[in-house]
Amino acid sequence: MMTWSTTDVPRLPIDHDGRPVRVHDTATGSLVPVGGGDGDGRARLYVCGITPYDATHLGHAATYVTFDVLQRAWRDAGLQVTYVQNVTDVDEPLLERAERDGIDWRELASREIGLFFEDMEALRVLPPDHYVGAVEGIPDDVSAVERLLAAGTAYRLAVPDGEPVAEGATGEDVYLDLATQPSFGAVSGWSRAEMMEVFADRGGDPDREGKRDPLDPLLWRSGRAGEPHWDGASLGQGRPGWHIECSTIAQRYLGAAFDVQGGGTDLVFPHHEMSAVQAAALCGDDCFARAYVHQAMVGLDGGKMSKSRGNLVLVSRLRASGVDPMAIRLALLSKRYRTEWEWTDQVLREAVERLELWRRASDMAAHDTVTEIGRSTVLRLRERLADDLDTPGALDAVDDWATTVAAGEPASGLVPRAVDALLGVQL
Ligand code: 5CA
Ligand code: ZN
Numbered sequence: 001m002m003t004w005s006t007t008d009v010p011r012l013p014i015d016h017d018g019r020p021v022r023v024h025d026t027a028t029g030s031l032v033p034v035g036g037g038d039g040d041g042r043a044r045l046y047v048c049g050i051t052p053y054d055a056t057h058l059g060h061a062a063t064y065v066t067f068d069v070l071q072r073a074w075r076d077a078g079l080q081v082t083y084v085q086n087v088t089d090v091d092e093p094l095l096e097r098a099e100r101d102g103i104d105w106r107e108l109a110s111r112e113i114g115l116f117f118e119d120m121e122a123l124r125v126l127p128p129d130h131y132v133g134a135v136e137g138i139p140d141d142v143s144a145v146e147r148l149l150a151a152g153t154a155y156r157l158a159v160p161d162g163e164p165v166a167e168g169a170t171g172e173d174v175y176l177d178l179a180t181q182p183s184f185g186a187v188s189g190w191s192r193a194e195m196m197e198v199f200a201d202r203g204g205d206p207d208r209e210g211k212r213d214p215l216d217p218l219l220w221r222s223g224r225a226g227e228p229h230w231d232g233a234s235l236g237q238g239r240p241g242w243h244i245e246c247s248t249i250a251q252r253y254l255g256a257a258f259d260v261q262g263g264g265t266d267l268v269f270p271h272h273e274m275s276a277v278q279a280a281a282l283c284g285d286d287c288f289a290r291a292y293v294h295q296a297m298v299g300l301d302g303g304k305m306s307k308s309r310g311n312l313v314l315v316s317r318l319r320a321s322g323v324d325p326m327a328i329r330l331a332l333l334s335k336r337y338r339t340e341w342e343w344t345d346q347v348l349r350e351a352v353e354r355l356e357l358w359r360r361a362s363d364m365a366a367h368d369t370v371t372e373i374g375r376s377t378v379l380r381l382r383e384r385l386a387d388d389l390d391t392p393g394a395l396d397a398v399d400d401w402a403t404t405v406a407a408g409e410p411a412s413g414l415v416p417r418a419v420d421a422l423l424g425v426q427l
Contacts, residue, residue: 001087002145003131006115007124007424010417013346020251021073021386022261024266024338025291027187034291035074036358037259043341044258045071046250046289049131050269051088052112053231056119057312058332059264059305060296064339065329065424066295066389067262068125072422073385084253085128087113089135090228092203093308105228119315122325123423124405124424130253134240135230141240142232144282145174145219153180153281157210159222166223170236174220176278183280185291188269194268203242204270217243217274243274250288251279255397261289265296266304278423305343313343326425327351333391333423354399355427358419361402363426365411372415374412377401394423 020033035043047067050060057303071081089109098105120127144405148154156172165171178184188195195215198250199206206214223229229237230300250258256279261272279288297304300311318328375387377397384393399417405411416427 001062001130001133001136003127004120006127006339007121009072009126010420011270012076012378012412012414012418013370014378016077016382017379018077019383019386020142021077021389023070023293026211026272026294027189027292029189032291033080034070034259034293035077037257037290038255041080042072042077042365043074043081043260044159044254045081045083045260045262046246047083047085047128047261048117048246048253048256048263048271049085049087050112051091051093052109052116053094054307054312055112055115055316057290057305057307057314057384059327060116061123061315061336062332062335063262063295064120064125064296065266065332066121066207067293068424069333069389069391069418069422070260070293071126072424073382073389075141076382076422077386081129083128083256084130084250086246086249087133087136088245089113090239091131091134093151095227095339115316119319123315123317123329124325124426126424130308132249132253134245137249138230138232138240138253140252141220141244142235144278145232145249145390146234148176148278149174151281153177153217157208157214159224160209164225166225166227166229166237168237169229170224170238171222172236173218173238174235175211175216176219176281178216178277181277181281183272183285187273187276189203189275190269195273199270202266202270211338215270217241217270217278219244219278234308235388241273244270244278246275246281247288250275251283256283257288258289260291260293262293262297264289265294268292268294270360280367280415284341290347296339298340299340302342317324318348323348324352326357326427329423329425330355330395333425334395337389354395355425357402358398358416358425359427361405361411362416362419365413365416366413369410369412370411371412373401373404373409374414376416377412380417381422385422391423398423
């Protein structure tokens with residue numbers, strides 16, 4: 001699929017000290033060096049994309065800005081980044097919203113994807129190298145599910161009575177048999193009780209009769225009359241379950257193993273757990289991500305900002321009301337990715353003030369002047385980001401620099417360039 005337009009990333013004229021970026025890995029609960037895990041000078045990143053039934057809110061934006069900073073830190077360290085993002089362009093919530101609003105689900109998806117692109121461009125988020133739709137990935141899902149059935153790690157289950165099946169459908173859904181997968185649970189580390197508590201709310205179907213384990217994830221939904229469906233070869237007409245799209249897209253575009261799987265904490269279970277266990281069922285335990293990195297939920301008015309709850313601040317709406325996208329980006333960067341926080345006007349006001357302070361300092365900077373303070377500011381910026389993406393610490397470093405400039409220090413052009421390259425903020 002087409003993706004959004006990219007922006008230039010300036011190269012910094014001072015050498016990197018080779019320190020790897022370390023991030024918190026949900027699976028091991030520890031800080032781990034990430035990037036370059038294949039030893040070929042590349043860093044491979046997969047981030048779960050949007051389900052395009054509503055416009056980008058600040059929670060989504062926080063997630064994509066966080067992984068954008070990771071990509072920028074990797075690039076600065078000399079790694080070539082391969083970045084893959086999916087878009088869940090067919091799934092239950094999208095179909096339900098299209099039905100509610102009386103529009104075609106494809107039209108809704110393409111409208112929201114267009115808006116998302118505009119938001120990402122405005123926020124100067126670097127686009128993925130491969131932006132892949134769930135629909136586009138269906139042939140790979142089909143062959144993956146066929147392989148799992150052949151291996152005996154998946155099973156068929158008849159569609160419940162009273163649900164009319166579509167023409168060309170077999171009338172049998174397919175589930176993964178979790179009992180065959182010893183690695184299940186390795187990503188989240190959750191107990192069964194914890195898993196059961198959220199499974200139904202997060203797209204699972206624990207009450208479906210006949211499942212071997214209530215947590216078994218749906219791999220293939222046999223076509224139902226009135227729902228969109230695709231050719232599933234031996235699986236008949238139908239559509240893939242949610243998690244399989246990320247297992248197969250990541251494997252096709254990044255290979256069996258890759259550096260980081262990212263998304264918000266709401267995806268730890270079941271989505272990332274299931275994507276990983278499905279990949280393990282397909283290709284073995286060392287397949288899939290070496291580290292799982294999660295952005296904490298951004299809230300509003302005491303709850304998680306979410307499309308289903310409707311308590312949203314939309315990036316597009318803020319932009320339309322005249323807010324500088326660079327101030328939105330700075331507001332998001334002012335909070336560390338692993339800490340939950342709430343969006344307030346105050347967070348935005350502080351970002352607007354900070355942007356003004358930085359821009360005043362930048363306006364006084366001569367492009368090719370490299371001062372000692374400029375140099376040490378850049379080193380501090382790098383060091384903060386390599387330490388589990390400490391963006392508030394990185395912002396402090398630039399604040400200190402801007403304050404010295406305001407007090408009469410000569411301004412080094414190096415700092416605005418580093419702010420652009422590493423933080424993605426154009427001054
Ligand atoms: N399409 C699936 C992933 S395959 C999905 O979760 N789509 S989404 O539109 O619901 O979310 C897109 C991304 O934003 C996901 O990585 C999700 O974890 C993240 N996200 C959603 N809500 C928030 C929030 N309130 N704060 C931070 N990140 C969020
Ligand atoms: Zn995903």
